[in-house]
Amino acid sequence: MRIATWNVNSIRARADRVGAWLDRSDADVLAIQELKCKDDQFPEEVFTSRGYQVAFHGLNQWNGVAIASRVGLDDVTFGFEDVPGFGEEGDVEARAISAVCDGVRVYSLYVPNGRDLGHPHYEYKLRWLEALRLDAAAQLAGDDELGIALCGDFNIAPHDDDVWDMAAFEGSTHVSVPERAAFQSLLDAGFDDVVRPHTPGPGVYTYWDYTQLSFPKKRGMRIDFVLASSALSRRTASARIDREERKGKGASDHAPVIVDFS
DNA sequence: ATGGCCAGAGAATCTGGA
Numbered sequence: 563m564r565i566a567t568w569n570v571n572s573i574r575a576r577a578d579r580v581g582a583w584l585d586r587s588d589a590d591v592l593a594i595q596e597l598k599c600k601d602d603q604f605p606e607e608v609f610t611s612r613g614y615q616v617a618f619h620g621l622n623q624w625n626g627v628a629i630a631s632r633v634g635l636d637d638v639t640f641g642f643e644d645v646p647g648f649g650e651e652g653d654v655e656a657r658a659i660s661a662v663c664d665g666v667r668v669y670s671l672y673v674p675n676g677r678d679l680g681h682p683h684y685e686y687k688l689r690w691l692e693a694l695r696l697d698a699a700a701q702l703a704g705d706d707e708l709g710i711a712l713c714g715d716f717n718i719a720p721h722d723d724d725v726w727d728m729a730a731f732e733g734s735t736h737v738s739v740p741e742r743a744a745f746q747s748l749l750d751a752g753f754d755d756v757v758r759p760h761t762p763g764p765g766v767y768t769y770w771d772y773t774q775l776s777f778p779k780k781r782g783m784r785i786d787f788v789l790a791s792s793a794l795s796r797r798t799a800s801a802r803i804d805r806e807e808r809k810g811k812g813a814s815d816h817a818p819v820i821v822d823f824s
Numbered sequence: 825a826t827g828g829c830c831a832g833a834g835a836a837t838c839t840g841g842a
Contacts, residue, residue, distance in 0.1 A: 571841085572831055596841090598831065623832045624840070675842065717842075736842065771842065772829035779827090783842075809826050815841085 565591045567713035569816035572598040577605045590633045591663045593670035593713035597626025619656045633664040642697040646689045671714030676735035691744040699751040709794040718745045723763040724784035753789040760801035797823040
């Protein structure tokens, strides 16, 4: 089974590229982040016309997550247990969706950005990650042989090799000790980064800023991951980052990440 | 080829991204 994750940065602006990518990637399951549209604006036909079922969750022009699958899409769940909200109303945002695809519970996750160290959004990010860890750990506590794939844009560069220059990130989010500790806590709960062993660094990234010629200058970040539970991790056959998809006019600023499971 | 931001809302810039 081929599972991919991709922050598309607007599903409507990227509809043609996403369709073309599905055609050539041969992905069975695609976890999508940053839809940037409401449910009634979601272009379902991009997926249904190609034989995929699709579940999506979008509330406004921000965030939004979806899962497309051609190997079953069962028990669709929006959010997760005790997912925190943000803002004056504490509204829960559209940052998580999951479904069972061919026996694997696949999550599509768009972790809050954090904005700046000390910003309320940063505390929100850490709370959100802790709630995700508790949800995932609780599932594995019931059955540690469950196949779970936590896919998405984690907005964390876990290691110094995951950014082009640590000096450029002095005092920034994405590389702070608490964020990296939150990411490590997810791994400690029973998950493996199944992509890194197949895409060793340094200089291997999943995101390049639109500004400052970041992509041609190879100034990127590795912030998109597939974290697999132990039972699923053991089935990893190969993984890759589709850097080609970042090229050309109309590309997302993130590249798709693909994993093949036996 | 891989090139000095992009998308959405809404109607001039502003929010958010990272």
